[in-house]
Amino acid sequence: MPAAPHDLDQTFLALPLRALADAALARARALGAEHADFRLERVRSAMWRLRDARTSATSDTTDLGYAVRVVHNGAWGFAAGVDLTMDAAARVAGQAVAMAKLSAKVAEAAGTGTAAPSTSAEGRRWVTGGKVELADEPVHPDRTWVSSYEIDPFGVPDAEKTGLLAEWSARLLAAPGVAHVDAQLLAAQENKFYADTAGTSTTQQRIRLHPELTAVAVDPATGDFESMRTLAPPVGRGWEYLTGGYDWAGELDRMPEHLAEKLRAPSVEPGSYDLVIDPSNLWLTIHESIGHATELDRALGYEAAYAGTSFATFDQLGSLVYGSPIMQVTGDRTVEHGLATVGYDDEGVAAQSWDLIKDGILTGYQLDRRMAKLTGFPRSNGCAYADSPSHVPVQRMANVSLRPAPDGPSTEELIAGVERGIYLVGDRSWSIDMQRYNFQFTQQRAYLVRNGRLAGQLRDVAYQATTTDFWGSMVALGGPQTYVLGGAFNCGKAQPGQIAAVSHGCPSAVFEGVNVLNTTQEAGR
Structure with missing residues (x-):
């Protein structure tokens, strides 16, 4: 309630x-x-x-x-x-x-x-x-x-x-x-x-x-x-x-x-694995590969100084295949307890919820009033924010969330459907390029999945992909019972730099054939 x-x-x-x-x-x-x-x-x-x-x-x-x-x-x-x-x-x-x-x-x-x-x-x-x-x-x-x-x-x-x-x-x-x-x-x-x-x-x-x-x-x-x-x-x-x-x-x-x-866990054998990713890890991948990539100022090249632009350029709106057809992503400034939830943004725009990705296709961006007018959108969706009274409002991220499957399975049921894979829990380190396209993420805990069952933890696990390949490999979504609203206090953008808090909701999800690296080997140790 x-x-x-x-x-x-x-x-x-x-x-x-x-x-x-x-x-x-x-x-x-x-x-x-x-x-x-x-x-x-x-x-x-x-x-x-x-x-x-x-x-x-x-x-x-x-x-x-x-x-x-x-x-x-x-x-x-x-x-x-x-x-x-x-x-x-x-x-x-x-x-x-x-x-x-x-x-x-x-x-x-x-x-x-x-x-x-x-x-x-x-x-x-x-x-x-x-x-x-x-x-x-x-x-x-x-x-x-x-x-x-x-x-x-x-x-x-x-x-x-x-x-x-x-x-x-x-x-x-x-x-x-x-x-x-x-x-x-x-x-x-x-x-x-x-x-x-x-x-x-x-x-x-x-x-x-x-x-x-x-x-x-x-x-x-x-x-x-x-x-x-x-x-x-x-x-x-x-x-x-x-x-x-x-x-x-x-x-x-x-x-x-x-x-x-x-x-005491063994080091992972690198290679291709099916991944079951818990919301406690997946929220950060959403933040970096979708949240920042669908900021319209980045997509236009208007914002490029802090962490780059975006591969999801404006000419691809309505046509870019961002991921699999089960992928539904919303921008939302209204969800209860969201870190980016407001009544009105810093340009006097009322908070809204809207589609960013529908059936795997890029269908929207995060906008402020300047970016909306510049590109022909009838209205901003309320994404202007300044972290201090001494800072100018800039276009900032809404609560960007991946919707669960309405009647989807539990996390345990998702794991049961995987023959050879890894179950990932909790966020840790991350790296992504200046266009939000090539990335690598690690986790708090990684479990080997063998014949639908957890078979103990692994160490030194990182998964690596491009944004569209990764989201295109998503084959199953958990139901609402797996959905968690994650997030961060410290999203950075703009110069001089500003910090904003933002939430990202998502269910557990399964991704087929993702490249897994051994971080110790990658470091030459």
């Missing part, structure tokens, strides 16, 4: 939100801006870290400020400030307009119009020349939205947080073979007020948590060591996630045994 709704934080509402916005937007209009938006944010981020059940580090910081973004004479302008007075807000708006005027002159002198240069001939057709225009969006006046959670983690005493982490750490340390335990809890509360010259104004509040424990085992005879992390994903939930929203006791009880088995 959805969590009971919370009220917006009164200390945030007590700030002069509308007065500052009115002063900034009025000044931008007076200076001739075709569009202006104002965004005031208060982002509180905290961390508690323990080493072997003892506190090793804590932090609790708050970033408070506001930004004004304008379109003036077809060019972007942006400025930010921290002085919460009407005069200062108007002055920041003036700086944003001045920046737009300068940007227009620089672009004109460079002969590139008012957009960024592209890295490819196809992309250059879209992102050079012309004026900045934004796709239309209905006006959303006086809207509020609060994410779904029960207990605000910032209302829980620090001693209770570190005490629970210490208790869990001690439980692991008491198990035979566990030499060290690292525990960490990350928490964030994001309050945001947005207003623009069209008349939209939104006030939002989001909570998110990422608890994590890592156990280390050392073989005293050989000096070999292995580590293993909890599989619990980060979530858009509150403190209840640590006290009843996940089977922490069960996972902590099983970890030492899994870790001991991993330490």
